Amino acid sequence: MAGAVTLLLLIHSAPGLAEEPGAINASGGYSFLSGAGQTDGFGLGWFAEGGWQATTWVTVVGEVSRHRRTQDVGFLDVEATHQAALAGARFHLRRSGILPFVHLLAGVTRLDLVARTSVPVEAAGQDAATYRTLQLGGGIETRLTDRFGLRLRADYRRVFTDGGTNHIHVGTGLLYRF
Numbered sequence: 001m002a003g004a005v006t007l008l009l010l011i012h013s014a015p016g017l018a019e020e021p022g023a024i025n026a027s028g029g030y031s032f033l034s035g036a037g038q039t040d041g042f043g044l045g046w047f048a049e050g051g052w053q054a055t056t057w058v059t060v061v062g063e064v065s066r067h068r069r070t071q072d073v074g075f076l077d078v079e080a081t082h083q084a085a086l087a088g089a090r091f092h093l094r095r096s097g098i099l100p101f102v103h104l105l106a107g108v109t110r111l112d113l114v115a116r117t118s119v120p121v122e123a124a125g126q127d128a129a130t131y132r133t134l135q136l137g138g139g140i141e142t143r144l145t146d147r148f149g150l151r152l153r154a155d156y157r158r159v160f161t162d163g164g165t166n167h168i169h170v171g172t173g174l175l176y177r178f
Helices: 002-012
Strands: 024-033 043-053 058-073 076-092 098-117 123-143 148-159 165-177
Touching: 024 058, 024 148, 058 098, 076 123, 098 148, 123 165
Parallel strands: none
Antiparallel strands: 024 043, 024 165, 043 058, 058 076, 076 098, 098 123, 123 148, 148 165
16 A cells, blocks of 8 residues: 555656647557447457647647457347547646646547358348547546656547447557657
């Protein structure tokens, strides 16, 4: 317990994380994407993003992510793949050892569905479509070293399909400052 308290105090007393304008960073890691009726949830996937520090409190961000899940639906195995490419702005709220942020990203999501069966004979069908996407979220960053940090985040993602789908996107990963 004392070690955890010491670690939290060291992290909180670390120098400010907000970078100077012009700085570039990259991050990536694991993420979870909730399902929206297509399957039981997309489960674990990955995300990667890059950012350019426009001002001391605004970063221009580009993000890609991919999640895939196979679900057994009676005689069918349905594989759903959810891929997103988004861009927007991240707003850092203050300078401290732990840096909270919010971001607003927009872009596209490609949804691929493949259904396979082997009863009574082997057969497969597939469909793919690309939809407009809006993502609003936030999280925290904390410095591990001068170049590396840890990022925790949670987002609401709206995919504008014909009926519209809502997802929760939660992720954690490493941050690298160039």
